[in-house]
Amino acid sequence: MAPDEAAQHETLLQALLNGKLPDAEGRFGPFGGRYVPETLMPAINRLTEGVYRLLPEKAFKNRLGSELRDWVGRPTSLTPAPRLSKEWGAEVWFKREDLAHTGAHKINNAIGQALLAEALGATRIVAETGAGQHGVASAAACARVGLPCVVYMGEIDVARQSPNVDRMERLGATVIPVTSGDCTLRAAIDEAIRDWVSDPIETYYLLGSAVGPHPYPYLVRELQAVIGHEARAQIRKYADLPDAAFACVGGGSNAIGLFYAFLADENVQLFGVEAGGRGETLGDHSATLSAGRPGVLHGAHSMLLYDDDGQIQETHSVSAGLDYPGVGPEHSLLKMIGRVEYVTASDSEALDALAECCALEGILPALETAHAIAGARRWAASNQGTRILIGLSGRGDKDMPILSQYPVGNRRNGEEAVNAAA
Amino acid sequence: MQPHEVLRHALEQANGSALVAFLTAGYPEPERFLQILEEVEGVADAVEIGVPFTDPMADGVTIQRSSQAAIKKGISLRWILDQLAARKTKPAAPILLMSYLNPLLAFGFDKLAARANEVRVSGFIVPDLPYEESAPLKDCLDTHGLALVQLVTPATPSGRLTQLCKMSQGFVYAVTRTGITGGKTELPLELAEYLGTVKAAAQVPVCAGFGVREREQVKLINQYTDGVIVGSALIEALERGESAAAFLKELRL
Numbered sequence: 001m002a003p004d005e006a007a008q009h010e011t012l013l014q015a016l017l018n019g020k021l022p023d024a025e026g027r028f029g030p031f032g033g034r035y036v037p038e039t040l041m042p043a044i045n046r047l048t049e050g051v052y053r054l055l056p057e058k059a060f061k062n063r064l065g066s067e068l069r070d071w072v073g074r075p076t077s078l079t080p081a082p083r084l085s086k087e088w089g090a091e092v093w094f095k096r097e098d099l100a101h102t103g104a105h106k107i108n109n110a111i112g113q114a115l116l117a118e119a120l121g122a123t124r125i126v127a128e129t130g131a132g133q134h135g136v137a138s139a140a141a142c143a144r145v146g147l148p149c150v151v152y153m154g155e156i157d158v159a160r161q162s163p164n165v166d167r168m169e170r171l172g173a174t175v176i177p178v179t180s181g182d183c184t185l186r187a188a189i190d191e192a193i194r195d196w197v198s199d200p201i202e203t204y205y206l207l208g209s210a211v212g213p214h215p216y217p218y219l220v221r222e223l224q225a226v227i228g229h230e231a232r233a234q235i236r237k238y239a240d241l242p243d244a245a246f247a248c249v250g251g252g253s254n255a256i257g258l259f260y261a262f263l264a265d266e267n268v269q270l271f272g273v274e275a276g277g278r279g280e281t282l283g284d285h286s287a288t289l290s291a292g293r294p295g296v297l298h299g300a301h302s303m304l305l306y307d308d309d310g311q312i313q314e315t316h317s318v319s320a321g322l323d324y325p326g327v328g329p330e331h332s333l334l335k336m337i338g339r340v341e342y343v344t345a346s347d348s349e350a351l352d353a354l355a356e357c358c359a360l361e362g363i364l365p366a367l368e369t370a371h372a373i374a375g376a377r378r379w380a381a382s383n384q385g386t387r388i389l390i391g392l393s394g395r396g397d398k399d400m401p402i403l404s405q406y407p408v409g410n411r412r413n414g415e416e417a418v419n420a421a422a
Numbered sequence: 423m424q425p426h427e428v429l430r431h432a433l434e435q436a437n438g439s440a441l442v443a444f445l446t447a448g449y450p451e452p453e454r455f456l457q458i459l460e461e462v463e464g465v466a467d468a469v470e471i472g473v474p475f476t477d478p479m480a481d482g483v484t485i486q487r488s489s490q491a492a493i494k495k496g497i498s499l500r501w502i503l504d505q506l507a508a509r510k511t512k513p514a515a516p517i518l519l520m521s522y523l524n525p526l527l528a529f530g531f532d533k534l535a536a537r538a539n540e541v542r543v544s545g546f547i548v549p550d551l552p553y554e555e556s557a558p559l560k561d562c563l564d565t566h567g568l569a570l571v572q573l574v575t576p577a578t579p580s581g582r583l584t585q586l587c588k589m590s591q592g593f594v595y596a597v598t599r600t601g602i603t604g605g606k607t608e609l610p611l612e613l614a615e616y617l618g619t620v621k622a623a624a625q626v627p628v629c630a631g632f633g634v635r636e637r638e639q640v641k642l643i644n645q646y647t648d649g650v651i652v653g654s655a656l657i658e659a660l661e662r663g664e665s666a667a668a669f670l671k672e673l674r675l
Contacts, residue, residue: 043577181477
């Protein structure tokens with residue numbers, strides 16, 4: 001790396017640590033921004049004003065704080081994983097977002113934004129969902145706040161995460177299957193944006209990941225940062241800071257939520273684990289940061305998977321929540337400046353890790369989360385005796401329709417299982 | 423005259439009843455692209471060629487459908503520019519490319535502006551590029567005098583609307599969600615006021631995109647603007663196998 005480039009990266013890291021990013025234009029260095037139709041600009045400007053006014057306000061903080069404590073069930077546990085630690089030759093800790101209300105970290109963001117929508121006078125909420133966790137969290141948060149909720153979900157995801165569709169409907173949301181585009185998370189976001197474009201005044205778009213136009217990446221990070229702040233304080237009660245922290249990355253909300261509190265801790269290595277899917281060919285994975293290049297989708301300039309004509313590529317992952325060709329702009333910056341390392345875990349490695357976590361710790365993690373565990377397992381093999389923190393972002397009950405396609409197996413048969421199911 | 427001035431001039435020549443037509447490139451059949459384009463140029467005062475994109479988040483079902491079909495048949499920005507380059511005759515009406523940003527980014531702004539100028543494109547409309555983010559593309563287009571058309575909407579606050587109207591080159595694209603059903607003899611008051619505001623602020627012609635389908639609507643809108651934009655209705659006419667020229671002439675009369 002050229003010396004001036006290194007200096008520039010250091011400057012960007014310091015700006016991030018000093019709370020100066022995103023800047024006034026919604027940029028994280030070269031990434032971010034607001035690439036939205038003119039129809040949405042007044043709504044985006046109004047939302048930006050509301051976010052910067054309400055988030056620091058005492059009354060809003062108190063209201064959100066009580067909802068997180070009394071309704072979501074925070075703080076979530078930090079759980080030592082002794083049998084897994086023994087197996088891996090490392091000291092493993094889980095930050096248990098699977099224990100949060102509705103079963104994943106998504107609720108931290110959903111309840112925060114639902115309160116914001118209410119304060120901003122919205123009369124209706126739209127949301128997108130991939131795995132269904134954000135849809136369930138939004139449905140629950142809207143019921144809690146008393147706002148009607150419409151959830152767009154790709155029809156492929158409707159089929160592979162059916163338990164969550166039923167949950168959303170029982171929580172009072174209207175679920176609209178999306179049959180356009182790739183029929184997964186990306187098409188669901190397209191459709192949610194179209195809905196918002198048609199009524200930007202009354203409708204609030206409750207975006208579920210740290211993606212999209214400014215102020216969403218900032219807003220979602222602020223609402224998810226509670227994960228890392230709690231985990232950092234909790235682990236220090238028992239031990240020193242971890243040597244490494246792992247989180248799975250689709251859009252990247254649980255990862256940015258876990259990493260943000262540790263960015264200044266130089267001795268804590270941070271790893272984002274993307275979905276390596278079934279191979280390295282474009283279309284067989286969802287490894288945006290590992291294989292993508294800068295582009296614009298869904299309102300932000302960030303790393304993206306697209307072809308030479310600029311057409312967004314179809315992606316694959318066994319986990320619906322990671323099956324997305326883009327990623328939050330802050331992750332693109334963290335990769336560029338080298339503060340976070342991004343690696344991949346394949347479908348079969350994730351299935352292995354899931355089986356191992358069930359067998360050794362009695363925890364069924366979400367398939368998304370299993371990628372983080374798989375990444376940590378691989379790293380532990382060459383970093384014996386280290387302390388590892390894993391963001392256990394969600395529980396795997398919603399994955400039962402997928403998991404039931406694979407034999408109940410020992411923890412080393414992921415690849416066989418994938419082949420058998422294919 | 424610079425390309426953006428050619429565009430403006432062509433719309434001014436229409437004396438307050440300009441017709442701008444939108445076509446998805448290579449739809450319904452790539453083989454008929456230049457033939458349909460020539461037919462449309464024969465009637466319209468300017469033509470927007472839609473560059474198909476996988477994620478047209480600001481478009482309705484008709485343009486989503488035509489874009490997906492065109493991508494499946496291999497239509498890309500490169501293909502469109504090559505087709506335009508292969509034309510032997512000068513376009514009978516100014517041509518604009520309407521594209522989401524990512525295909526333009528993938529091509530490279532610098533190279534794109536030079537190539538577009540070469541193949542006699544007059545300007546660009548980019549629905550996911552608000553003016554706050556437009557400087558890198560606009561700088562490249564300015565080098566060749568190509569227009570970057572700005573869009574305004576009924577929700578645009580007045581200060582912003584004035585600024586966008588000032589910046590827009592070629593014409594101002596006035597968007598509205600308010601549909602007008604057939605048989606009405608007057609525009610709703612709100613709509614008339616909005617168009618009046620845009621017209622007062624604009625230094626170039628104002629063309630309105632309304633989901634225009636019928637002659638009566640064109641007449642009504644033209645009382646307040648310099649022209650209308652016809653998009654989905656033309657694509658649907660092509661899908662029904664109708665002649666593009668005949669459909670547009672019907673609106674124009």
